Amino acid sequence: MKTFFSELGQAVLTSWGKENFSLKAFPNIATKILQECNPSKNIELKALQKDFLLNNNQLQQTNSGFGQPELIVFHHPRFYIQVLFWLDGTTDIHQHAFSGAFHVLSGSSIHTEFEFTETESLSSHFKIGELKKRKLELLTQGKSVPIRAKDKLIHSLFHLDTPSVTVVIRTHNDALETQLNYLPPCVALDPTHSDPLNLRRLQLLDVLHASDDDEYADLVIQMINSLDLETAFSVLQHTISPLTELGEWKNVFSHFAKKHGQMATELEASILEESRRTKISQMRTHIIDSDHRFFLALIMNSSIQSEILDLVSQRVKEEDSIETVIAWLCELIEVDDFSTSILNASFPEILDLPQELQAEQMINVARQSLLGNKPEPGSDEELILQALIGSSLKPLF
Ligand SMILES: [Fe+2]
Incomplete structure (x- = not known):
């Protein structure tokens, strides 16, 4: 050795x-x-x-x-x-x-x-x-x-x-x-750049969020209005997840956009993409099968359906890449008392379909979309496709 x-x-x-x-x-x-x-x-x-x-x-x-x-x-x-x-x-x-x-x-x-x-x-x-x-x-x-x-x-x-x-x-x-x-x-x-004051402010925001403080979103807005662009960016990066949960992200971000104009739009794209990548990365803690991890890696790093299917083909050789993806989606379905989901795509609550049929319906919609068949506008299938597109699976559809 x-x-x-x-x-x-x-x-x-x-x-x-x-x-x-x-x-x-x-x-x-x-x-x-x-x-x-x-x-x-x-x-x-x-x-x-x-x-x-x-x-x-x-x-x-x-x-x-x-x-x-x-x-x-x-x-x-x-x-x-x-x-x-x-x-x-x-x-x-x-x-x-x-x-x-x-x-x-x-x-x-x-x-x-x-x-x-x-x-x-x-x-x-x-x-x-x-x-x-x-x-x-x-x-x-x-x-x-x-x-x-x-x-x-x-x-x-x-x-x-x-x-x-x-x-x-x-x-x-x-x-x-x-x-x-x-x-x-x-x-x-630079990930090593340290600003202790900013670090403590972010930690203090976590305290407010953990204690369900009513003024959380409002304080973030005030920080954005009074602090510089770089600090405000790090505050938004840090708070996107709780603000989204509270339904306050759009409102808070509108203050950043008003203050910083076009540059704010570009920065929002980075904050949203970082949040998407973090969510996929966190899925690794409970998704350990190497095929499934391969699939996560593809949806994290590619936004092009054909590129994803191409790399799937390279991995599974003679097997059909679309059916391979469908098989992985089937394996990743999770059903609990309240919902049916694939990764973070949930079956739309608004649709009245018995839960035992929801997984099958989601897979049907995914397969048809991968085959290039778009659902009728206004149909249940279109709503399901929207749920898939609104999730980490977006690059596939
Ligand atoms: Fe490296």
């Missing part, structure tokens, strides 16, 4: 040295060596875990909270190699202050790449622009991907298996710049 990573590190050191340790050359060198050495074929995960648990002769480890956990398996002043375990992780959309490459040692992930065009920089930690998806792919065991620093690689990973394990060859830090996260479609911010 140690020999493998030691040889991997030496191979990187030798190749990179020949390129005068050029940072620009490093991602390609690291990727090529990962492809040639192929840790997924040569590392037995169980043996690696056992060695780390039982053998005291280990490299110095870090206090890093990145990975679940991170193990350091090679160290050099210019770069290091880490093995990262992921249990329930979906990463934020992020860039890097380092460069190198990563390799899927075990498991598989949905990998999405983006590009960001900045239009306005409110500060070094809050920028506005346009985030566009560049690529959506299934990364299977053995795949290696270069990591280029700063905005040369903006990406997110949705791990499908538990655990998913990656090997990363990386520099310590290429630059002392901030490492931004992105909220599609238009915001970039």
Whole structure:
């Protein structure tokens, strides 16, 4: 085990040295060596875990909270190699202050790449622009991907298996710049930027909400009217869920829109999308089947039905992608005393249909829509389709 990573590190050191340790050359060198050495074929995960648990002769480890956990398996002043375990992780959309490459040692992930065009920089930690998806792919065991620093690689990973394990060859830090996260479609911010006053205000708002304070929404409105754009944005990000529950979101947001005009509309799109992504991400805690997680990853990262069905086809090979999606929807149906739902799409309460028939009706509507058959305007089927479209399943319909 140690020999493998030691040889991997030496191979990187030798190749990179020949390129005068050029940072620009490093991602390609690291990727090529990962492809040639192929840790997924040569590392037995169980043996690696056992060695780390039982053998005291280990490299110095870090206090890093990145990975679940991170193990350091090679160290050099210019770069290091880490093995990262992921249990329930979906990463934020992020860039890097380092460069190198990563390799899927075990498991598989949905990998999405983006590009960001900045239009306005409110500060070094809050920028506005346009985030566009560049690529959506299934990364299977053995795949290696270069990591280029700063905005040369903006990406997110949705791990499908538990655990998913990656090997990363990386520099310590290429630059002392901030490492931004992105909220599609238009915001970039520094997640490490801390404003203690704002943090305490958000926590105090939580206290008011938890104690059912009548003035909660009104106080949020007053904050929005009196505070700066960036602070108001973080207040809205933090309060969207309770305000939606209270039926106050539209009213509160109208004050933000009145004050900040067109920019407010763009920022609302990012707040709504972030909220949608968070809801899907939270579903991972009780959805653990890897096919279902794959499905969640697709509806989180794609808004295009054909792209989703295409990736489903790649995963299930000869099976019909529409029927596969329908089978997953059937497996995800939940029925309790009060409602029938698929993820967060509930059968419309207004329709008078016995509960034992509701699941079947929702699936029929989903199938017809996927086949391109739209329901009659004003029909029950149209109402059911609206419920599906109004949920996290929207990208499918
Ligand atoms: Fe990354």
